[in-house]
Amino acid sequence: MPLRWDEFIVTGDPFILAAQISIALTSIIAVVALTYFKKWKMLWTDWITTVDHKKIGIMYIACALLMLFRGGVDAMMMRTQLAAPELDFLSSQHYNEIFTTHGTIMIIFMAMPFLIGLMNVVVPLQIGARDLAFPFLNNLSFWTFFFGMALFNISFVIGGSPSAGWTSYFPLASNDFSPGVGQNYYALGIQLSGIGTLATGINFIVTILRMRTKGMSLMKMPMFTWTVFITSLIIVLAFPVLTVALAMMTFDLLFGTHFFTLQGEGLDMLWANLFWIWGHPEVYIVALPAFGIFSEIISTFARKKLFGYNAMVASIVVISGLSFLVWVHHFFTMGNSAAVNSFFSITTMAISVPTGVKIFNWLFTLHKGKIRFTTPMLWSLGFIPNFVIGGVTGVMLAMAAADYQYHNTYFLVSHFHYVLIAATVFACFAGLIYWYPKMFGHRMNERIGKWVFWIFMIGFNVCFFPQYFLGLDGMPRRIYTYLEGDGWFSLNLISTLGAFMMAAAFALFVYNIYYSWRYEKRDTTGDPWDGRTLEWATSSAIPPHYNFAHQPEVVERDAFWDMKEKGIDLNASTDYQKIHMPNHTWLGPVMAFFMFAASFALVFSWWIPAILSGVAIFVCMIIRSFDYNDGYYVSVEEIEETERKAKEA
């Protein structure tokens, strides 16, 4: 059936029109600027086709910051709508779309890529490796994520956004109740980026198992690397469930099957179960690396070894196992027997034990430490009490009988924001600031950074703390307005003010990126924080593409600290050997582009273009399998030259 153009381009809403105009303008400015400054070639060779884990990491983080902005704008619009009773800033349909895109974007396209970006930058350095085990795959993973993100995001200007919530429960998400292409975007956009995430998981498992430098046994790995390892295992076990569930959803939406619909043999609860069998482990995918980041930072700025390393490792292993056994706590009220609810109630509460162990480990690491209150440390210290608030209210929600009271209220909204923001977002900020000098050769300004921290921290509590009481007072989630007589006005207004404080802090953070680039002193040591782990041992502020001129050898945990104590200088010797490095690849971005084209065509049920793009993907795979090029050598002269420059600086 032919599509009318006004069904293709979204029209009629002033916000969306403004967004369309600003997207068009930004694109034009970008193209003109790239052409004017002759940067196209640089963009292609240095970034788009790169396999360097550090650059790929930076690209992930840049996208994540952009998505934090987009998801944040969504959040501000919702909070504006809810600031007072019976406002009509957003229509009910528009509100539904926005909470759906906000939730999906924040989890899939902000939290995960932000952490994956930090993992990319840091893990190979921490284990003394040259790159990830599969550099080509890493490039491909990034581009599938990128195009998945692009696909999901264009829904709001082309075709219309999904509006069935980030959980997309059936039957609401079926064609009967969600007409239009929005839901197709949801299924295909997440699918596409999920492929990248799955590949990233495999990549990190192999990297951490196979590429550690001499002497680094598993129990000598930095804690961040440990959490990335366990997270990758969770990814590999959980993401296939999402892949299958989304494929089934796609079949229901596009080909009229009845896996989840109410007709035929369809089971709507099957979707809810599959979604959360992935979805709860997903919570740990975005939480464990955050714990790793805090562990590194707290130990660095307390100038002490991490307290209870073994207990910490054990607790993340236990958490990862339990994370697969709790999914039903997301729908205690949706018709399970008392026995089932009790089981999942107990497993959920059990998770708080290893999590509590970790909190004590951090506190004991701080105990009698020589604490330096740098900005990364402030975020890490701020995390502890806020995360405890999120965790304790989680245990409250875990009581199945009590959950009948708070289910789907603002109590829940507040709980998961406390967990996701205090753990994941705080960790993303902390980690970015902490490793910023490794990526860009200078720190972020500390004075502005501290302002950002305090404004955000206070705004966060002003925004979300009142929501616990709104929830207890019965305000349901996902409502676009409420009545004056409900008595929810003042707390909602306070909450909205807090939200705008967070937005202001984010703006200041972005300004700090600019300010620091202009005015901050360049770091020449490569070790600006007096670090403990190997990423700080590279020869210059920004590590050269081969990372280490000499492979470090590890004797103790906190390997770099150990070297400093023993007076070993990794870069003293000038006796270099040539280094084997992987080649750039054009195939990664091109293959991912065809996946995007195929998915976009499927969104609109354009079968012929979809099939053609599918063929193109297949051709790319064939080209790849006949690609015998296995990299090149960095010459001794080039290493000498690079290392000499680093020393002179």
Ligand code: HEM
């Ligand atoms: C920056 C401050 C943020 C504010 C002010 C904010 C605000 C909101 C609001 C107003 C809702 C809709 C509540 C409803 O009507 O039910 C919501 C939902 C949600 N938020 Fe946030 N949010 C923020 C950050 C985040 C972050 C960082 C994440 C994840 C990492 C996140 C994940 C979610 C999810 C998953 C939902 C549920 C969406 C759904 O119901 O389908 N939010 N948020």
Ligand SMILES: [Cu+2]
């Ligand atoms: Cu859960």
